[in-house]
Each structure stands twice: as structure tokens, then as C-alpha cells.
Amino acid sequence: MYVATLLTNPAAPNLDPYLVESMRNAWGGGDIQWLSPDEAAEFTLPNIPKNLWDVWGDLQPMGVDLVAQPAEGRRKKMLLADMDSTMIQQECIDELADEAGVGDRVKDITARAMNGELDFEGALTERVGLLKGLDEAVIGKVLDERITLMPGGKELVATMRANGSYAALVSGGFTAFTAKVAEVLGFDENRANTLLAEDGKLTGDVQRPILGRQAKVDALEQITARLGLAETDVLAVGDGANDLGMLHRAGTGVALHAKPTVAEQCEVRVNHGDLTALLYVQGYSRLEFVSD
Numbered sequence: 175m176y177v178a179t180l181l182t183n184p185a186a187p188n189l190d191p192y193l194v195e196s197m198r199n200a201w202g203g204g205d206i207q208w209l210s211p212d213e214a215a216e217f218t219l220p221n222i223p224k225n226l227w228d229v230w231g232d233l234q235p236m237g238v239d240l241v242a243q244p245a246e247g248r249r250k251k252m253l254l255a256d257m258d259s260t261m262i263q264q265e266c267i268d269e270l271a272d273e274a275g276v277g278d279r280v281k282d283i284t285a286r287a288m289n290g291e292l293d294f295e296g297a298l299t300e301r302v303g304l305l306k307g308l309d310e311a312v313i314g315k316v317l318d319e320r321i322t323l324m325p326g327g328k329e330l331v332a333t334m335r336a337n338g339s340y341a342a343l344v345s346g347g348f349t350a351f352t353a354k355v356a357e358v359l360g361f362d363e364n365r366a367n368t369l370l371a372e373d374g375k376l377t378g379d380v381q382r383p384i385l386g387r388q389a390k391v392d393a394l395e396q397i398t399a400r401l402g403l404a405e406t407d408v409l410a411v412g413d414g415a416n417d418l419g420m421l422h423r424a425g426t427g428v429a430l431h432a433k434p435t436v437a438e439q440c441e442v443r444v445n446h447g448d449l450t451a452l453l454y455v456q457g458y459s460r461l462e463f464v465s466d
Contacts, residue, residue, distance in 0.1 A: 176219040177245040178203065181447045181454050182238055185325070187213035189238060197229070210460035214451075218245060230443075237446045241455050247425065249456045251403055253334050254394055254420055256412035257345035257352055257366070259288075260430055261327050261359060261449070266351045267301050269320040273312045276304045289433045290415030294346060294386040299379070302369070306378025310371045313350045321351070323359070326449030331360045332464040333453055334409075340401055344393045346386055346416050360466070365393055390420040411452060412436075428452055 178201070182189045187210070194215045198206055204218035222242050223229070230240045258265045265288075271280035280301045287297035331341050343356045343364040356364035368381040383389075390412075398405055410417070410424035413432040421427030421440055429440035430449070437443045444451040453463060 175245045176222055176242055177216050177248065177457070178219055179209075179214065179216040179241045179243075179455055180233070180238055181209075181214040181241075181444075181451050182212075183446045184210070184213050184448060184450060186237075187211075188236075189213055189215060191215075193236075193238070207459075209454050209458070213460070214447075214454040216454075216457070234445065239444050239446050239451065241442050241444075243426065243442065243455070247406060249337075249458075250334070250409035250425060251339050251407040252398065252401065252409065253331065253339055253341040253452075254390070254397070254408055254410040254424060255341070255343055255361075256390075256414070256417050257343055257355055258347050259413045260411055260417075261324055261343065262351075262355060263322045263324050264320060266316070266321070266347045267298075267305075269316045270305055270308065270312065271301065272320075273316060274305050274308045280304055288414035288416070288436075290418075290435055294416045295384045298346065298367070298384060298386070302376075302380050303378045305369075305376050308376045310369075310374050310376060313348075313369075317351065317354055321355075323355075324449055326447075326451070326453075327359050329463045329465055330449045330452050332466050333458060333462065335360060335362075336464040340397070340403075342393060342397055344385075344390050344420070346389075346414075348380075363397075365389070387416040387419045390417065391423055394420050394423055409452060409456070411449075426455065428455070 198217045201223050206217045208215045265284050268281045271277045286292045341361045343361045345352050345366040347366050349366045349368050352364040352366040367385050370377045370379050406425035408424040409426045410420045411428040411430050428442045429437040430444050
């Protein structure tokens with residue numbers, strides 16, 4: 175048995191009941207369950223429709239996301255999440271670069287790296303090198319003034335943890351940011367790179383080894399082994415090329431507002447919903463959401 179989930183942006187819910195019913199009828203689905211009025215609905219399916227991706231493409235201009243997956247085991251026991259442009263709305267290194275006066279140059283490198291055009295480690299060391307001499311105190315300023323949480327993040331982490339799941343934040347960014355974001359959102363642990371500083375100034379380098387694509391896969395392997403979980407028990411979410419390893423290995427890998435070259439390699443793509451979409455995909459209704 176399979177399940178199809180349709181969802182929209184909760185800030186402007188526009189899921190048409192007639193559209194949901196028409197799809198259910200065309201695919202021979204089961205009873206429609208509304209997870210949130212006008213926002214998210216699901217119905218069971220006997221199999222994955224052959225025209226799934228054609229329909230998915232038709233729904234995108236309407237602001238509707240569509241996910242079809244096996245019904246069994248979709249509620250996960252572990253959340254493995256990227257941070258930049260996933261749990262927060264910014265790329266931390268880009269915000270630091272703006273403060274250092276090299277924003278445009280660094281943003282270009284970041285975009286190319288996240289799109290898979292550049293080697294992640296090389297791109298990271300090049301960008302960090304441009305931050306050499308920046309006052310370490312700027313990190314706190316950026317956290318306070320520039321970093322905003324992705325909508326739905328608190329509900330995602332709190333609801334999964336309230337239902338017994340473990341939450342890990344794993345980033346190719348920096349521990350100075352993941353520590354704070356993990357604390358605010360309620361993650362159980364966080365992993366990232368460490369910016370090096372001397373005499374209150376950034377040295378332009380990071381501690382080795384660099385945490386990149388493989389480090390996220392390693393985190394998945396290590397944490398599931400430690401907790402006695404299977405990789406199929408994991409829900410992973412990210413947006414960049416360095417997330418693809420963990421997205422492919424996890425039981426459910428979600429490309430959230432991802433770069434096109436990343437999204438096309440993932441079976442679960444959320445372009446319109448926020449992070450609460452990851453709860454709907456697991457079958458949670460809005461009435462089951464926990465806010466903190």
C-alpha cells in the first residue's frame with residue numbers, strides 16, 4: 175500500500191478539495207484524509223501511478239507539492255537535518271562575508287558549490303580564506319541580526335521528539351552557528367566545522383577534518399548504529415549537493431526548496447511547503463503538532 179500527500183504553503187493555503195478528489199478518483203485511491211484544512215491532504219494508493227511525475231509537474235505552477243511513498247514505515251524515528259537554507263533561511267558563511275565586505279564573491283562560490291558545480295571542501299576553504307582577519311565577535315552579531323529560522327522548524331523538531339524521535343543537526347557550516355540553532359530548535363546534537371581564530375580574529379581556516387558530504391553520511395551511520403536504528407528509520411532533509419549522500423541513504427530523503435540539480439535526484443521534493451511538510455509526509459495532522 176502507498177500513500178499520496180498533497181500540500182501547499184501554510185502561509186497561503188490553497189489546496190482545492192476538488193483537485194484532491196479528482197486525483198484520488200483518477201488514481202483509484204482510498205478515502206481522503208485532510209491533515210489540515212486547505213493545506214494538506216492524503217489518500218492511500220494501490221501502487222505508484224505511472225504518471226506521477228507528470229502530475230507533479232502540473233501541480234507545481236499551482237503551488238502544490240505532491241509526494242507518493244510506501245505507507246508502511248513512513249513515520250520516522252530520527253531526523254537528520256542540514257542547517258543552512260534548510261533549518262535557517264540563510265547561508266551563514268554568506269552573511270559573515272557580507273560583514274567582511276566580500277559578500278558577492280562568496281555568495282557566488284556558495285551557489286555553485288550547493289549546485290554541485292564545485293568541490294565542497296575546496297569551495298569551503300576558499301570562502302573561509304576570504305574571512306581572514308574578521309573580528310570573531312561578528313559571529314554573534316550575525317546570529318542576532320541576520321539569521322532567521324525556517325518556518326515550521328520548531329514544530330518539526332518538537333513533534334518528532336515528542337513522538338520518540340532523535341534529532342541531529344549536521345552542517346557543512348560552522349559550530350558557532352549550529353550550537354545556537356540546535357539549542358533554539360531543540361536538537362539532540364549538532365555537528366559542523368569549527369572556524370579557527372587567534373587573538374579574537376578569524377585566521378581564514380577551519381579545523382580539520384572538514385565536514386562535507388561524507389561527514390553527513392558518516393553521521394547517519396554513526397548515530398543510527400549508536401541508537402540501534404536502521405537507516406530506513408531516518409528522515410533526512412537538505413537543499414544542496416553536499417546533502418545528496420544522506421538524502422539517498424535515509425529512509426526518506428527530502429529535498430527542501432532545493433537547487434534544481436539536487437531536487438531532480440530526490441523522490442521527495444518540497445518546493446512550496448515549509449518544514450511542517452515533513453510532518454505531513456509522515457502522516458501527522460496539524461492537530462498533532464507540538465510547538466515547543
